[in-house]
Amino acid sequence: MTKLAVLLCLLALTPACAAPQVRDVPQAPLPALSDRDDVMRIHFIDIGQGLGVLLEFPCAAMLIDTGGEQADAFNSDAALVAYLDAFFARRTDLQRTLALVALTHPHIDHTRGVGAVLSHFQVQNAIDNGMTQGSGGAGQGELQQFARDHAETTHYRAVHLEDIADPHGLTDAVIDPIRCPNIDPQIHALWGQVAVDPGWPGMRFGKTPFQNANNHSVVLRVDFGKASALFTGDLEEPAIRDLLKRTGESGALNVDVYQVGHHGSFNGTIPELVTAMSPEIAVFSMGPASRQLTWSAWKYGHPRKEIVDMLEAGMTRRRPEITVPVGLAGEKFQQQKIQKALYGTAWDGSVVIEAMADGRMKVVTAKHGGQ
Numbered sequence: 001m002t003k004l005a006v007l008l009c010l011l012a013l014t015p016a017c018a019a020p021q022v023r024d025v026p027q028a029p030l031p032a033l034s035d036r037d038d039v040m041r042i043h044f045i046d047i048g049q050g051l052g053v054l055l056e057f058p059c060a061a062m063l064i065d066t067g068g069e070q071a072d073a074f075n076s077d078a079a080l081v082a083y084l085d086a087f088f089a090r091r092t093d094l095q096r097t098l099a100l101v102a103l104t105h106p107h108i109d110h111t112r113g114v115g116a117v118l119s120h121f122q123v124q125n126a127i128d129n130g131m132t133q134g135s136g137g138a139g140q141g142e143l144q145q146f147a148r149d150h151a152e153t154t155h156y157r158a159v160h161l162e163d164i165a166d167p168h169g170l171t172d173a174v175i176d177p178i179r180c181p182n183i184d185p186q187i188h189a190l191w192g193q194v195a196v197d198p199g200w201p202g203m204r205f206g207k208t209p210f211q212n213a214n215n216h217s218v219v220l221r222v223d224f225g226k227a228s229a230l231f232t233g234d235l236e237e238p239a240i241r242d243l244l245k246r247t248g249e250s251g252a253l254n255v256d257v258y259q260v261g262h263h264g265s266f267n268g269t270i271p272e273l274v275t276a277m278s279p280e281i282a283v284f285s286m287g288p289a290s291r292q293l294t295w296s297a298w299k300y301g302h303p304r305k306e307i308v309d310m311l312e313a314g315m316t317r318r319r320p321e322i323t324v325p326v327g328l329a330g331e332k333f334q335q336q337k338i339q340k341a342l343y344g345t346a347w348d349g350s351v352v353i354e355a356m357a358d359g360r361m362k363v364v365t366a367k368h369g370g371q
């Protein structure tokens with residue numbers, strides 16, 4: 001920033017002054033997309049280790065989580081805002097408006113950019129799991145406060161599991177505010193904050209599964225005609241088992257696109273879930289194994305080989321072969337060939353799935369183009 005720009009900032013507090021500073025960091029270029037306007041596009045934005053998914057519809061857009069990873073080597077706020085700026089420059093009809101911002105749970109790799117999003121874009125509706133504790137609790141608190149301060153223009157709902165009675169999930173005008181004239185997307189919440197400890201066994205890092213915000217993740221299913229996608233946030237095994245029980249034979253988990261839970265952690269996907277989904281395409285949102293920092297994919301060993309193998313065994317669609325690092329444990333990786341339609345933001349850059357209402361899908365990635 002020039003001295004003059006700094007001075008103008010100090011004097012006028014222009015919105016540009018709140019913009020995250022773009023350092024010498026990888027950006028998240030928008031992949032080259034078709035000009036079709038009758039599709040749903042699911043943009044898995046490369047925000048490093050974390051999650052940030054933009055869903056683009058013919059008449060609106062929504063965001064699930066706001067990333068991401070922040071260190072000297074990577075600024076997820078800058079990457080997220082740059083991506084959304086490029087998106088809205090293409091979709092000028094949407095007037096920089098997000099019909100919905102959904103935060104899955106209060107961990108910083110999911111909420112970090114919420115302030116940047118609220119200050120740069122219009123947000124009409126907001127949902128989260130209602131919690132304000134945790135490494136990203138302040139982010140969810142900021143979203144809730146924003147909705148209280150702008151109650152006329154921004155509607156908010158906390159998603160609680162006890163409100164979800166239908167196996168197909170919960171919906172209302174805040175969870176699904178989008179009404180497109182031809183094909184109307186359907187948005188349902190299948191999981192949220194759990195009120196009473198179900199007695200989930202196992203302690204990790206001194207916490208029971210109930211005390212871990214991951215297991216209170218808002219889980220969303222989005223349908224566009226015959227195309228469907230599931231976003232489980234960082235939901236872990238005990239909660240996934242209960243989710244499978246609750247949805248039963250309803251088919252509510254039978255989807256085409258899967259946001260691989262918990263960045264491909266060993267506890268974020270189980271074989272029964274893969275069977276219930278029978279996904280055509282699965283996408284990991286994670287940082288690269290090369291950034292060897294705390295709070296990184298490298299530190300956690302994301303994505304784990306066992307999850308990659310589980311999905312490769314349960315899927316049939318293929319992708320152009322790619323050889324990538326997969327985690328054997330925290331800080332330990334080995335190279336592996338991927339042949340099924342598994343994509344990763346650390347492998348492919350931002351990944352966009354273009355889903356047609358008849359269920360046909362195409363994948364476009366920032367690094368490897370259309371597939």
Ligand SMILES: [Zn+2]
Pocket residue numbers: 050051107109110234262263
């Ligand atoms: Zn996470």
